[in-house]
Amino acid sequence: MDLASRKIAVIGLGYVGLPLAVAFGATRDVIGFDINPSRVEALKRGEDHTLEASEEEIAAARGLKFTSEKADLHDCGIFIVTVPTPIDRANRPDLKPLVMASTTVGEVISPGAVVIFESTVYPGCTQEVCAPLIEKHSGLRYNSDFFLGYSPERINPGDREHRLQTIVKVTSGSTPEAAEAIDxxxxxxxPAGTHRASSIAVAEAAKVIENTQRDLNIALMNELSLIFGKLGIDTSEVLEAAGTKWNFLRFTPGLVGGHCIGVDPYYLTHKAQELGYHPEVILAGRRINDGMGQHAADQTARLMMRKGIPVVGSRILVMGAAFKENCPDLRNSKVVDVVAQLRQYNAGIDIWDPWVDAQECARAFGTASVKEMPAARYDGVIVAVGHAQFRSLGVAGLKSLCKDPSVIYDIKGLFPRDVTDGRF
Structure with a gap:
C-alpha cells in the first residue's frame, strides 16, 4: 500500500488538526476541512487564534488549501480525523463530533482510501463506532474497500518546545499493510520518529492512559496539599525536600482542566464500566481533581473572613482563565469552578487574562476578561493560572492590585509564600 502520492484531507482544524495539515502541506497536497466557515476564512488569511501555527508557517505550507465545503474532499485518498472528543455534563464520552466526522468521511470516501483517527477515544471505539458509520454512508466494506488507522495526538497547547515534529508518533493500522503505510x-x-503499535486498540489504550497517569499523579499531590494544609505545612517545601531523592516524581498540585487530562480518564472508565468493572483508583483521582476549584474559592473566602473582610459584596480579581499557562485555550478550564463558587458567596468577580479572547471568556465565565493589568484594587486576588505576564509582575505589582487589608491566594505558587495568604 503506497500512500506517498495521495491527497490528504485533515478533518478538524483545531489545536491538533492545524499543525498536522501545515506539516503535511509543506511537501504535498492537503485539504484542511472544518465545519466552521469563520475558522476557515481566518486560516485563509493566515490567522490562527490557537497560536499553534504562525502566519509564516501557514504560508509555507504551499500544498495546503482550507475549505468548509464537503465536495472538496472527494478526490482525497487519505483522511485524518482530528475532531474533539469531549465529555458531557455527566462525564460520559460525547462522541457527536466523531460521529459527524465519520459520517462526512463515509459520504466522500472512495475505494482504497485510508482513514486515520487521532481523536482520543476508549479502546475499541475506532473499529466499533467509526468503521460501521463509514461503511453505512459509503457502501464500502471495512478492510476490503477502505482501511483504518489510529495515531493518537500528543499536542501540548502553548508548548513551543514539544511540537508535532519533536514528539514520537504512535501509529497503528487495521491490517499489517495499512499499519506499515501509515507508519x-x-x-x-x-523527525523524532514513530512507534508502531501492534493494533489500533493498543494505540487507543496507550493514548488514554498517558493522561490518566498524569491525572492520578496530580490527584495525589492535590490530596497531599489538602492534608498538609490542615497540618499547617507548606506543600511546596515538602515536595522540594522529597524531590532530593533520585526517584521521586516531580508533580505539583493544581487545577486539572483542559481537553486531555481532565477528560481522557472518563473515556477509559466508561469502557471499563461497560465491561462490568468499576475503576476505583481512576475515579477517586478524578473526584479529587474536580473538587480543587471549589476548594480554592472556599479557602479564599475563609481567609477573608479571618481578616474581617466581608465576602458578600467584595471585589475579587481572578488572575487567569485559560486551562493552563501561556495558552489561549479555555476548554474545560477549572477556573470556572473557582468563579462559580465565589459567586455563591455573592462576591463580585473580575477576570484578568491577557491570553484569552474577551468574548469567549464572557461566554464561558459570564464575565469578559480584561487584557491589561487592572487599575482597581481588590479585597481578594486569586492567582489561578501561571501566565508569564503574571510572574513578571513581581511582588510589588501583585500588591498594587490589593486593598489593605486583602487576601492573596496563590494556586500556582508563583509568588513567595510570605507575601501570600494561602496556596495549594
Whole structure:
C-alpha cells in the first residue's frame, strides 16, 4: 500500500488538526476541512487564534488549501480525523463530533482510501463506532474497500518546545499493510520518529492512559496539599525536600482542566464500566481533581473572613482563565469552578487574562476578561493560572492590585509564600 502520492484531507482544524495539515502541506497536497466557515476564512488569511501555527508557517505550507465545503474532499485518498472528543455534563464520552466526522468521511470516501483517527477515544471505539458509520454512508466494506488507522495526538497547547515534529508518533493500522503505510506516512513529517503499535486498540489504550497517569499523579499531590494544609505545612517545601531523592516524581498540585487530562480518564472508565468493572483508583483521582476549584474559592473566602473582610459584596480579581499557562485555550478550564463558587458567596468577580479572547471568556465565565493589568484594587486576588505576564509582575505589582487589608491566594505558587495568604 503506497500512500506517498495521495491527497490528504485533515478533518478538524483545531489545536491538533492545524499543525498536522501545515506539516503535511509543506511537501504535498492537503485539504484542511472544518465545519466552521469563520475558522476557515481566518486560516485563509493566515490567522490562527490557537497560536499553534504562525502566519509564516501557514504560508509555507504551499500544498495546503482550507475549505468548509464537503465536495472538496472527494478526490482525497487519505483522511485524518482530528475532531474533539469531549465529555458531557455527566462525564460520559460525547462522541457527536466523531460521529459527524465519520459520517462526512463515509459520504466522500472512495475505494482504497485510508482513514486515520487521532481523536482520543476508549479502546475499541475506532473499529466499533467509526468503521460501521463509514461503511453505512459509503457502501464500502471495512478492510476490503477502505482501511483504518489510529495515531493518537500528543499536542501540548502553548508548548513551543514539544511540537508535532519533536514528539514520537504512535501509529497503528487495521491490517499489517495499512499499519506499515501509515507508519511511513507519519515518519515523513516527524523527525523524532514513530512507534508502531501492534493494533489500533493498543494505540487507543496507550493514548488514554498517558493522561490518566498524569491525572492520578496530580490527584495525589492535590490530596497531599489538602492534608498538609490542615497540618499547617507548606506543600511546596515538602515536595522540594522529597524531590532530593533520585526517584521521586516531580508533580505539583493544581487545577486539572483542559481537553486531555481532565477528560481522557472518563473515556477509559466508561469502557471499563461497560465491561462490568468499576475503576476505583481512576475515579477517586478524578473526584479529587474536580473538587480543587471549589476548594480554592472556599479557602479564599475563609481567609477573608479571618481578616474581617466581608465576602458578600467584595471585589475579587481572578488572575487567569485559560486551562493552563501561556495558552489561549479555555476548554474545560477549572477556573470556572473557582468563579462559580465565589459567586455563591455573592462576591463580585473580575477576570484578568491577557491570553484569552474577551468574548469567549464572557461566554464561558459570564464575565469578559480584561487584557491589561487592572487599575482597581481588590479585597481578594486569586492567582489561578501561571501566565508569564503574571510572574513578571513581581511582588510589588501583585500588591498594587490589593486593598489593605486583602487576601492573596496563590494556586500556582508563583509568588513567595510570605507575601501570600494561602496556596495549594
Amino acid at each position: 511511513a506516512l507519519y515518519a515523513s513529517i516527524v
